[in-house]
Amino acid sequence: MRTSAVRFVLCGVLIGLTSMAWAQRSGAPRKDAPLTVVKISANLYELIGGRGANGGLYIGGDGVLLVDSKMDEASVQQVLAEVKKLTDKPIKYLVNTHSDGDHVAGNRYLPEGVTVVAHENCRNEFFRPGRDGSPSQWTDPKLARFVPSITYRDKMTLYLGDKAVELWYFGVGHTTGDTVVYFPEEKTAFLGDQIFLGRTPLIHAYKGGNSLENVKTLSKMLETLADAQYFCSGHASRVGRDEVKACIAAMKARHDKVASLLKDGKGLDEIKKAFAAEEAALVEIIVNEMKGK
Numbered sequence: 055m056r057t058s059a060v061r062f063v064l065c066g067v068l069i070g071l072t073s074m075a076w077a078q079r080s081g082a083p084r085k086d087a088p089l090t091v092v093k094i095s096a097n098l099y100e101l102i103g104g105r106g107a108n109g110g111l112y113i114g115g116d117g118v119l120l121v122d123s124k125m126d127e128a129s130v131q132q133v134l135a136e137v138k139k140l141t142d143k144p145i146k147y148l149v150n151t152h153s154d155g156d157h158v159a160g161n162r163y164l165p166e167g168v169t170v171v172a173h174e175n176c177r178n179e180f181f182r183p184g185r186d187g188s189p190s191q192w193t194d195p196k197l198a199r200f201v202p203s204i205t206y207r208d209k210m211t212l213y214l215g216d217k218a219v220e221l222w223y224f225g226v227g228h229t230t231g232d233t234v235v236y237f238p239e240e241k242t243a244f245l246g247d248q249i250f251l252g253r254t255p256l257i258h259a260y261k262g263g264n265s266l267e268n269v270k271t272l273s274k275m276l277e278t279l280a281d282a283q284y285f286c287s288g289h290a291s292r293v294g295r296d297e298v299k300a301c302i303a304a305m306k307a308r309h310d311k312v313a314s315l316l317k318d319g320k321g322l323d324e325i326k327k328a329f330a331a332e333e334a335a336l337v338e339i340i341v342n343e344m345k346g347k
């Protein structure tokens with residue numbers, strides 16, 4: 055979302071360059087940014103802002119399902135307050151779209167009785183060392199009940215009374231455990247960080263994420279969820295099928311350009327120079343993927 059991208063940058067200028075770098079890297083809005091609830095239908099809402107990635111709130115027949123959990127207690131409290139305003143039904147499920155901190159760090163502030171659900175690879179990623187090699191905080195037994203306790207491999211349906219919510223796994227991309235949460239009545243899919251709009255996509259190679267697979271995974275998602283019309287993601291506003299197709303095309307164009315430069319015998323530095331500076335990290339990942347590293 056362009057306006058939010060502008061907000062992130064303005065915010066960074068105000069609170070310092072380090073923060074700006076962090077905000078750009080994580081896509082997280084300002085720490086004190088209020089949570090905004092955007093209505094998609096009478097049952098489905100996007101949770102924009104707070105600290106952490108955008109998430110979702112779904113009111114089913116007998117309970118509530120949340121998509122991702124923000125990343126600090128204040129933001130989770132805001133989410134819980136919004137749930138209370140909309141319904142007195144209990145929160146039954148939290149689905150983590152993937153294991154990044156801005157989507158899962160808030161798990162630990164959810165009330166008792168919430169079952170955390172994720173793809174089996176996402177659960178495994180909870181316990182992997184961080185990008186800098188530091189050990190995972192989720193190995194702490196005190197946090198055990200906030201780690202996904204129900205996992206699936208290909209597809210799982212969660213029933214909330216008379217309402218069904220579909221969890222789909224289409225393959226590796228941003229990480230190895232990215233779930234697409236699909237709400238059939240709303241024709242709306244929550245993609246986590248499988249797409250980025252208005253900024254360079256992040257591929258977490260250190261978690262096994264892969265940009266070549268990201269293209270296949272997103273294409274399979276569009277093909278399988280043929281009825282899906284709306285797509286919510288962690289760091290942008292809701293978009294339609296055309297914008298997802300544009301993300302796929304842009305990634306493919308990077309692949310074609312890198313492949314052709316490699317064919318011409320260019321080295322990593324020369325290849326990076328052929329792209330905008332902010333694409334450097336992604337380009338290096340693409341080069342490594344193409345060289346089979």
Ligand SMILES: [Zn+2]
Nearest residue numbers: 152154228247
């Ligand atoms: Zn992410």
